[in-house]
Amino acid sequence: MTTFSELLAQADARRAERLETVWRMKPKERVAAMRRGDLTLEQCCAWAARYPHQVPLLHGEFEFIAAFTPEARE
16 A cells, blocks of 8 residues: 555656756746746746746736736736
């Protein structure tokens, strides 16, 4: 039987794999990928958490969040 700790370790390993592509990119490549819609919300949030100064802002909010607000769509 798998323990809870083992399940958490497996989940952490899978998340690290999903984010590895993002960490290999240069900052400009991440911005371009985000704007193309190639990054998942998980990837964008991890990027914003690790390198908040790299994520473009729109109306004072991270662009990947603000892009879906009514103000940004006008």
